[in-house]
Amino acid sequence: MSSTDAPEQASSTDEHDDHHPTPRQYVNIAVVLAVLTALEVSTYFLDFGVIAIPLLVILMVVKFLYVAGWFMHLKFDSRVFGRMMYTGLFLALGLYALAIIVILFDSATIA
Numbered sequence: 457m458s459s460t461d462a463p464e465q466a467s468s469t470d471e472h473d474d475h476h477p478t479p480r481q482y483v484n485i486a487v488v489l490a491v492l493t494a495l496e497v498s499t500y501f502l503d504f505g506v507i508a509i510p511l512l513v514i515l516m517v518v519k520f521l522y523v524a525g526w527f528m529h530l531k532f533d534s535r536v537f538g539r540m541m542y543t544g545l546f547l548a549l550g551l552y553a554l555a556i557i558v559i560l561f562d563s564a565t566i567a
Contacts, residue, residue, distance in 0.1 A: 485526050485527075493519070495515060
């Protein structure tokens with residue numbers, strides 16, 4: 457190993473560290489997730505009417521994006537990993553929408 461290799465290794469390590477969140481950013485993200493979770497829990501105690509389910513779905517997607525992007529480091533990894541996670545998210549949302557449609561259709565035929 458020559459003396460010219462050492463600065464290259466240090467610079468690549470510094471570049472890698474620049475892409476990851478700082479502890480302060482992790483705390484900020486945790487606070488945002490706690491507020492979103494409190495809003496989700498409040499839907500149980502407060503009557504949000506017809507917007508309760510869409511609100512919960514939106515909060516679920518936002519929290520998924522925060523957790524997958526920051527805590528699972530998908531924001532900094534290869535796009536292939538992100539595509540796999542987001543594909544799973546869209547498939548889950550599609551399955552949920554299909555289940556809601558079937559339930560609504562079934563309840564309409566019974567009444």
